[in-house]
Amino acid sequence: MNAIEAAFAEGPAFVPYLAAGDPDYDASLEYVEALARGGADVIELGLPFSEPVAEGPTIQAAVNRSLDAGMTPERFFAFVEELDVDVPLVCMTYYNLIYRYGDDDAERPRAFVERAAAAGIEGFVVPDLPAEEADPLREACDEFDCDLVFIVAPTTQGERLDRIMSRVSGYVYVQARLGVTGAKADVSAQTGQSLDRLAEWEVPKAVGFGIASGEQAGEVVAAGADGVIVGSALVDIVAEGYEAGEDAATVAERLEAKARELKDGAVAGAQRTPRPERT
């Protein structure tokens, strides 16, 4: 069992997301480490791309802060190497950055995966890469023992679902609602239905898009999720700290507390409702 699967095997997994380098490199290191202290089981680290089409306003702004502060793929790898955390790291980025990495055209996209794996990345989420186009990246991931996570939208059906199922590993990212990322006050009713459609899949199911509180995390787990992914609600804390000019340690404390709330919520959700039997 690899590290990501192991993280899900121990109970409901809490998977936070932050854009690496938001609002700047040093503060961001502290923030990611705070999430680990708060109970993160897997961390999704955003490598910022100039066209974040899957993101709502909160994460778009984070991506821009990070890019403005000088984030590049090379600095991202340095960032991963410098991080002092003991949980598996997933790189969340867009395909062009993966596709363009390295000097040798023939080596793409292998060169990126090789470099990322060497830095300590164990998986990838690439929201603009359809399963139909994913084989080269899937092969590179296999070679370097990395996972390739796919996002399943509430409307994904039929052959497309099968294509994803045959290529996904680590966990499947179950999009809780249609649209783009962003914290929401309620848990979408689509979540339960989405999970039901994937009930047979062997890979852990992590639900994301819109989860903002421990209570919501609990609801999602109670609905049958193996994990919860939380991005915008954490990025909001980074943004507020940045706008208020607070020091990084203060913001990191708040992130750690929020992480703990979300992790505890997920665990409580698992206790509240027995996990549905999977046949």
Added chain:
Amino acid sequence: MPAIEELTDAYERYVLDNEDGFMDEFRDRLRDFGGRPTPLQHAERLSERYDTEVYLKREDLLHGGAHKLNNALGQVLLAKYMGKERIVAETGAGQHGTATAMAAAHLDMPCEVYMGETDINRQRPNVFRMRLNGADVTPVTAGRGTLKEAINETMRDWATTVENTHYVLGSVVGPHPFPAMVRDFQAVISEEARRQVRGQAGRLPDSVLACAGGGSNTMGAFAEFVSDDGVDLHAVEAGGSSLAVDEERGVAPNSASLSTGEEGVLHGARTRLLQDDDGQILESHSVSAGLDYAGVGPELAHLVDSGRVRATNVDDDAALAAFHRLSSTEGIIPALESAHALAHLHEAHDDLGDTVVVNVSGRGDKDLETVIEETDRREIDEAPEMDVFTEGLR
């Protein structure tokens, strides 16, 4: 994106197989609402001047004033056939937004158009027209506020609303089936032009010229000529103020992705892109809003790579000069986009053969403010004095 599967299915059934008579209805509406066929006009003064028979495909005379209506009408009609209830679109120059708003009003569909703030400011007449046709125009402030950002925002809307909404993409870009579908809707340009030039000149042209932003008028003007080996096809991009890239600021002062871009993946298509060494997409620049895009259609990029289409570019000044030249010598005020194709005619006429078709993709009414200001700021050949007008603008 399941939306894409649903759309691919609809494209194959209705557009390729004419299910339920879709293509027949599309042709009828293009004729009655759109005003097709558009003329292929022999341009007498330009022909004399260049000692070349110059024919202008007058897409500026299409309803709405640009080729964009061909595609917008096709897609809004398709959305109807698919049972969608709402239309979203992005626009750069505003011509696609205008065409979509018109088609949506014509076919009784609510319509929302995303437009970059920079483009809203430089294409106000089209903003008015969209509003008059009942569309909502939503400003996009990200980045430089041009077409690329508007596409991002429209994709986000569509991702949220796909169950009842169709995204009318404005060019031969984005994920499959958009590039093929938009080409098919625009192919009417070359279907007509090929027939017309044979009738009028008694032969096929030596060259066909079209400007290339995303490349929809380009692919439309080329489609039926691609298998005619004797016809040279020229895609003319916006060279902007320079072909050099300002890496520091992440800006290319041009939108010449075929001429200077590299292969990459943007908006669901693998194609030539203006990007930095890391693969971050650059902001593009052109005096013409409709060409101001960091990518280009994947099929057009492929035709350039395979040598079938020649990609060239002309700079902002040359396009402005061509704008004035056509206005004063032929009485046709072209869109700044189209003026790029006319500028290439001016620069390269000795090498284009005896018979040339230039696609005048649209009319220039939307560009008058920009042209007056930019002409006043620079020294443009063949341009009248502009200071009398600039007073009025301020």
